[in-house]
Amino acid sequence: xxxxxxxxxxxxxxxxxxxxxxxxxxxxxxxxxxxxxxxxxxxxxxxxxxxxxxxxxxxxxxxxxxxxxxxxxxxxxxxxxxxxxxxxxxxxxxxxxxxxxxxxxxxxxxxxxxxxxxxxxxxxxxxxxxxxxxxxxxxxxxxxxxxxxxxxxxxxxxxxxxxxxxxxxxxxxxxxxxxxxxxxxxxxxxxxxxxxxxxxxxxxxxxxxxxxxxxxxxxxxxxxxxxxxxxxxxxxxxxxxxxxxxxxxxxxxxxxxxxxxxxxxxxxxxxxxxxxxxxxxxxxxxxxxxxxxxxxxxxxxxxxxxxxxxxxxxxxxxxxxxxxxxxxxxxxxxxxxxxxxxx
Numbered sequence: 001x002x003x004x005x006x007x008x009x010x011x012x013x014x015x016x017x018x019x020x021x022x023x024x025x026x027x028x029x030x031x032x033x034x035x036x037x038x039x040x041x042x043x044x045x046x047x048x049x050x051x052x053x054x055x056x057x058x059x060x061x062x063x064x065x066x067x068x069x070x071x072x073x074x075x076x077x078x079x080x081x082x083x084x085x086x087x088x089x090x091x092x093x094x095x096x097x098x099x100x101x102x103x104x105x106x107x108x109x110x111x112x113x114x115x116x117x118x119x120x121x122x123x124x125x126x127x128x129x130x131x132x133x134x135x136x137x138x139x140x141x142x143x144x145x146x147x148x149x150x151x152x153x154x155x156x157x158x159x160x161x162x163x164x165x166x167x168x169x170x171x172x173x174x175x176x177x178x179x180x181x182x183x184x185x186x187x188x189x190x191x192x193x194x195x196x197x198x199x200x201x202x203x204x205x206x207x208x209x210x211x212x213x214x215x216x217x218x219x220x221x222x223x224x225x226x227x228x229x230x231x232x233x234x235x236x237x238x239x240x241x242x243x244x245x246x247x248x249x250x251x252x253x254x255x256x257x258x259x260x261x262x263x264x265x266x267x268x269x270x271x272x273x274x275x276x277x278x279x280x281x282x283x284x285x286x287x288x289x290x291x292x293x294x295x296x297x298x299x300x301x302x303x304x305x306x307x308x309x310x311x312x313x314x315x316x317x318x319x320x321x322x323x324x325x326x327x328x329x330x331x332x333x334x335x336x337x338x339x340x341x342x343x
Contacts, residue, residue, distance in 0.1 A: 002014070005321075006325075007327075008208075008328055011206070012045055012048070014238060015045040015238045015241065016052060016241065017049070017052070018242065018245075019242040021242060022241070022246060023056055024057075025245050025248060025249050026050065026053040026054055027053075027057040027059065029248045031105055032063040032103040033062070033063070033065070033103065033105045033107070034064075034065040034066075034100070034103045034105070034106050035064075035067065035106075035107045035109060036110055036134060037067070038079075038109060039071075041204075041206065041332070042206075043068070043109050044066070044075065045237065045241055046107065046241045046245075047064055047066045049241045050064045051064045051083045051084050065103065066079050066086050066087070068086075068088070068089075069088060069089070070088045076088070092125060092129065092130055097133040097134060102137075102140070104142060105142050106134075106138045107244065108131070108134055111127050111130075111146070112126040113148075117173075117343065123173065127177040127180055128181055128183075131181050131185050132188070135185050135189065139191075139192035139194050140192070140194070142248055143185070143251060144196075144197050144199050144244055144247045145181070145185050146199050146201060147182055147257075148201065149162065149200050149202030149203075149233075149259060149261065149296045150170055150172075150175040151168045151182065152166050152168060152296070153167070153169045153171070154170075154171065154292035155295050156291060156292060157231050157289070157292060157293040160297055161296045162295065162296050162297065163259070163297045164200075164256075164259055164300060168182070170341055171341035172343075173341070174341060174342065182198050182257075185198075190254065193253045197252070197255060198255060198257040199244055199258060200257055200296075201240055202233060202260070202261045202296055203234050203235070203261065203334060204235060204240045205235065205315050207323075207327060208327070208328050209330045209332050209334065210234065211232050211334055211336045212315055213319055213323070213329065214336065215275060216320060216323050218283075219279060220323050222281065222284060223284065224284045224285060225283055226285075227268050227272075227287050227288070228287040228290050228339055229290065229293050230267060230269065230289035231266060231267050231268065232266045232293070232294075234261065235260065235262045236308055236309070236310035236314075236315055238310065239310055240260060243260050258301050259296045259298045261296055261298045261301075262298065262312060263297075263298055263302060266312065268337075269289070272285070274316055275320060278317070278320040292339065
């Protein structure tokens with residue numbers, strides 16, 4: 001069971017705490033590690049987990065590098081304070097990508113989702129042009145490419161969920177640009193024989209954001225919970241981080257894909273009711289549940305890594321505690337309820 005998390009420092013420590021599987025994977029995989037697009041919601045704790053896993057297995061000489069624009073100086077300083085080296089770079093600039101150090105292990109986390117409707121050109125540039133620069137530069141490296149479950153079409157809400165073998169025919173411009181990201185990496189991986197894995201993550205839970213945060217916050221503030229997307233899957237961000245580190249060993253040529261989320265199907269209406277019971281609120285609902293939803297079958301990741309360490313019930317309780325105590329929020333809604341694929 002998770003202890004009560006009181007503040008951001010404690011939360012980041014928990015999210016970056018390596019599992020046994022993560023430590024063993026980092027012990028077996030040789031060489032330095034670089035994270036591209038590491039300044040987002042998940043990058044800092046993944047970088048810290050990689051650093052901790054190496055230190056805890058006596059590999060202090062191996063470097064962990066985090067690359068981002070780092071518009072926030074504090075974000076870079078926080079990583080440096082935890083032993084992660086930082087590099088400020090614009091991945092849209094091919095000259096700056098070409099100047100990045102070549103290392104054996106690469107996590108690609110850059111991309112754009114929100115703002116696609118207002119700036120579709122930038123979304124396509126970030127999600128396809130940047131991958132072309134990176135894939136060519138790191139053609140001799142082992143790569144874990146962060147992707148999304150939104151590359152699949154919506155599936156029947158009561159059906160099996162999308163598997164890694166399903167066609168990539170999603171709705172909406174954002175989701176199709178993510179298919180483009182995978183296709184560009186796949187092209188260069190085929191050309192150069194690069195070992196690569198598509199890490200199709202959906203949806204990581206941090207107490208400051210995520211599907212659970214979005215629903216709980218609406219319940220707490222007596223705002224309507226949209227149930228149009230009637231079901232979802234979630235995974236604790238710490239478990240997603242650990243699975244990402246372990247995925248380095250699964251990178252292959254030709255590339256493989258892996259759905260990374262929880263097996264348990266979360267019904268949004270029931271989730272809101274659980275938050276309401278804990279918070280002493282009566283949820284308000286809006287919308288009609290669609291017969292189709294973005295749902296996934298993550299069986300292969302469970303076979304590879306076992307079950308996550310944090311259960312859905314623990315995530316629900318921790319999110320409730322965090323929000324009721326006035327914990328920090330990133331004010332970045334996931335818009336998980338959107339069924340059109342346009343964000």
